[in-house]
Amino acid sequence: MMRQCGWAVAAGVIVLMLVGWAGPAMAGPQMRVAYAAVSSIFAGVWLAHDLGYIERHGLKAQLIYISSGGTAAQALIGGDLEMSIGASNAVISAQLGGAPIIAIGSVNSKPAMSLYVRRERTDIARVEDLRGKTLGITRFGSSTDFVSTLLFRKYGIERQVKVLALGGVPEMHAGLQQGKIDAMITSPPVGPFARHVINLADMGVAFSMDYMAVTRDYLRRSPDTVERFFKGYIEGIAALRQRKEQAIRVIAKYLRSEERAPEGYEYAVTYLARVPRVEPETVYSVLDVLGKGRLPLEQFADNTILDKIEREGFVARIYREGR
Numbered sequence: 001m002m003r004q005c006g007w008a009v010a011a012g013v014i015v016l017m018l019v020g021w022a023g024p025a026m027a028g029p030q031m032r033v034a035y036a037a038v039s040s041i042f043a044g045v046w047l048a049h050d051l052g053y054i055e056r057h058g059l060k061a062q063l064i065y066i067s068s069g070g071t072a073a074q075a076l077i078g079g080d081l082e083m084s085i086g087a088s089n090a091v092i093s094a095q096l097g098g099a100p101i102i103a104i105g106s107v108n109s110k111p112a113m114s115l116y117v118r119r120e121r122t123d124i125a126r127v128e129d130l131r132g133k134t135l136g137i138t139r140f141g142s143s144t145d146f147v148s149t150l151l152f153r154k155y156g157i158e159r160q161v162k163v164l165a166l167g168g169v170p171e172m173h174a175g176l177q178q179g180k181i182d183a184m185i186t187s188p189p190v191g192p193f194a195r196h197v198i199n200l201a202d203m204g205v206a207f208s209m210d211y212m213a214v215t216r217d218y219l220r221r222s223p224d225t226v227e228r229f230f231k232g233y234i235e236g237i238a239a240l241r242q243r244k245e246q247a248i249r250v251i252a253k254y255l256r257s258e259e260r261a262p263e264g265y266e267y268a269v270t271y272l273a274r275v276p277r278v279e280p281e282t283v284y285s286v287l288d289v290l291g292k293g294r295l296p297l298e299q300f301a302d303n304t305i306l307d308k309i310e311r312e313g314f315v316a317r318i319y320r321e322g323r
Contacts, residue, residue, distance in 0.1 A: 029059050029225045034066040034075065036086035037138065038169050039187050040251050040264035041107055041209050044272050045085060048236025050250045051243075056235070059228040067168045069141055073099055076215055082222075083229065087143035088208035092286045095300055102219060103283075103301045104226065105212030105233075105276040110201040111147045112209050112271035116194040117183040118176055124183060127155040127198060134162045136172045136181035143209050144172075144185045149289060150205055151185070189255070189263035201271070206281035209271075211301075219302065226305050230276070231314060237274055238318045240265075275315055277303050 035042045045063065048054045054061045064081070066072045069090030075081040077099060084091075091103050117124040124130065137144035145163070152158045164181055166172045175181045177193045185200070187209075219226060240247050244265065251268065252261035278301040284294055309315065 029222070029228065030062070031059055031082040031225060031229055032062045032064060032080070033229075034064045034072045034081050034084045034086065036065075036067060036069060036072065036084075036142070036210060038065070038255060040189075040255065040268040041112060041187055041271065042085065042254070043240055043247065043251055043264070043268035044107065044233055044237045044276070046236070046250050046254050047239050047247055048232045050253070051236065051239055051246065053235035053239070054229060054232030057228040057231045059225060059232065061229070061232075068139060070094070073101060073213075076101055076213065082214060082218060082225075084213050085210050086213070087141070087146065088211045088282060089143065089146040089286045089289075090141050091211045091213045092283065092300055093141065093290070096290070096292065100216050101213045102216050103211035103213050103278050104219060104303070104305060105230065106208040106273070106278045106282060107210045107212075107276060108271045108273050109206055109208055109279045109282050110271065111143075111150060111203065111205060111207040112267070113144065113147050113185050113187050113200045115151065115183060115185055115197040115200065116176070116190055117197055118179065119193055119195045121182055121195075124197065127151060128157060130183060131157055131160045133182040134164055134180075136164050136166050136175050136184040138166065138168055138172060140165050143207075146286070146289070147200055147207065148185050150203065150207065150285075151200060153289075154203055154205075188267045189257075189260035191260070206279065206285045208278070208282040211278065212276065219305075223305060227309065230305055230309055233276065234274070234309070234315055235318055237272055237276075240268055240272065274319075275306060275310060277306050 035045060049061055049063050069086040072084040072086050073094040076084050094101060135148060137148055166175045169186060172184050172186055176184050248261045248265045251264045252258045255261055255264055280297050283297060283300050287295060
């Protein structure tokens with residue numbers, strides 16, 4: 001695979017978006033939560049925060065946009081974050097490198113992305129037509145990067161496509177519009193400038209778009225805070241299905257587009273798991289690509305808190321009550 005760093009992407013640069021933080025005087029537990037992309041794959045945490053579900057469970061959350069999984073992992077380890085929601089492959093790579101973090105949740109278990117090309121590129125009708133072309137991703141090490149590897153392997157075109165890292169989803173869209181790239185891997189919604197080629201979720205590969213990761217020490221010290229977060233998150237996912245109009249408004253706010261929000265909503269409803277468990281196969285598929293084999297699952301994931309929440313009937317009650 002040919003790789004080239006994208007324009008205006010400097011090492012160590014992070015973009016922060018702070019949402020509703022009351023400051024250190026706020027009583028009760030607090031949690032700084034990073035999310036990795038301006039994509040409605042994060043609609044669950046957006047709704048949980050903006051509709052007040054996390055706060056309902058006695059937790060004050062701050063949402064922070066950090067587009068680099070490596071930066072988020074370092075912020076976790078350094079104590080600048082309590083949780084990061086980011087590319088599963090980045091989490092596992094950090095763990096393999098010795099990072100004391102653990103995946104305690106997962107937004108889904110499929111590569112919920114699609115391959116898009118510039119609408120006028122009628123010469124790209126199949127994945128194989130990418131040979132000799134330029135594919136845009138967000139960052140190297142991101143989920144878009146990893147899923148591109150899965151795609152190239154499946155269709156036998158590894159090392160035959162130039163991959164350009166552009167920094168984030170908006171930058172990738174702009175790159176396609178401006179002709180800097182011929183194709184991109186991303187999640188909906190996209191604009192009329194792009195044409196859909198293939199849904200990567202149909203490849204039959206287990207993959208989590210994003211893991212919810214914390215340090216092992218934080219999980220050990222603050223299981224109650226983690227449980228509060230997950231209860232709020234699960235209610236946010238329920239609201240996605242039960243409060244469509246409100247959900248679309250929240251998604252529009254984060255996407256900064258009322259026009260694209262309905263498509264983003266349909267994407268979120270289709271792919272976000274009702275219970276954000278880490279499915280074992282999503283770990284093993286990443287390890288396989290990294291050539292690590294089947295290492296012990298507990299080295300990477302811990303579903304203890306979510307198991308407790310399900311066992312106590314919380315999820316069933318939320319959907320029964322139709323909140």
